[in-house]
Amino acid sequence: GAGVSQSPSNKVTEKGKDVELRCDPISGHTALYWYRQSLGQGLEFLIYFQGNSAPDKSGLPSDRFSAERTGGSVSTLTIQRTQQEDSAVYLCASSLNRGLHSLHFGNGTRLTVT
Amino acid sequence: AQKVTQAQTEISVVEKEDVTLDCVYETRDTTYYLFWYKQPPSGELVFLIRRNSFDEQNEISGRYSWNFQKSTSSFNFTITASQVVDSAVYFCALSEAYRDDKIIFGKGTRLHILP
Numbered sequence: 001g002a003g004v005s006q007s008p009s010n011k012v013t014e015k016g017k018d019v020e021l022r023c024d025p026i027s028g029h030t031a032l033y034w035y036r037q038s039l040g041q042g043l044e045f046l047i048y049f050q051g052n053s054a055p056d057k058s059g060l061p062s063d064r065f066s067a068e069r070t071g072g073s074v075s076t077l078t079i080q081r082t083q084q085e086d087s088a089v090y091l092c093a094s095s096l097n098r099g100l101h102s103l104h105f106g107n108g109t110r111l112t113v114t
Numbered sequence: 115a116q117k118v119t120q121a122q123t124e125i126s127v128v129e130k131e132d133v134t135l136d137c138v139y140e141t142r143d144t145t146y147y148l149f150w151y152k153q154p155p156s157g158e159l160v161f162l163i164r165r166n167s168f169d170e171q172n173e174i175s176g177r178y179s180w181n182f183q184k185s186t187s188s189f190n191f192t193i194t195a196s197q198v199v200d201s202a203v204y205f206c207a208l209s210e211a212y213r214d215d216k217i218i219f220g221k222g223t224r225l226h227i228l229p
Binding site for chain 2: 033035041042043045048056058059089091093101102103104105106107108
């Protein structure tokens with residue numbers, strides 16, 4: 001596709017359930033980033049991938065959060081045993097190569113944990 | 115460690131006024147990149163500019179201009195003759211290019227342009 005695609009666009013889940021958020025980056029972009037945007041909190045870095053490897057996982061808030069990227073393309077962010085504080089917009093971005101290039105953002109997944 | 119501070123949480127100005135959004139950064143690296151992004155009400159973040167640490171020349175693009183000063187670790191963004199369509203949240207960001215390429219964002223400044 002022409003841009004970064006994220007699905008679902010909205011997700012409502014019950015506390016304690018697991019959720020998977022998907023990101024399909026721009027074709028050919030080797031770098032992929034996940035951020036979380038909570039109300040009034042700016043963009044919180046979660047994790048980034050260079051190809052299939054994740055050099056920096058330091059931003060993941062807890063061990064309930066994990067992410068993978070296969071084939072150097074699609075990435076999945078998984079949140080296990082969701083909590084209400086996980087409610088936020090999860091943004092994915094891709095870049096042609098590492099952080100030197102501008103990020104292209106998707107429209108995000110709005111996650112609501114009830 | 116990387117850090118980006120946008121001290122202005124929210125700014126309101128009347129249309130046609132000039133407005134400057136402040137950004138102060140912290141880094142231990144001598145090579146780094148600075149960015150500004152715009153997030154309009156529609157929600158999708160849009161890249162505005164990238165500047166590397168070796169280029170302190172100010173940049174102008176239409177009504178937008180950026181003032182990079184290493185001496186004060188600042189990368190401020192000015193909109194001249196503001197328009198209602200400039201209303202958005204603006205984020206400043208920093209990447210330490212030769213470390214982990216993690217791009218860190220400030221908390222953003224919400225700009226309201228009043229008609």
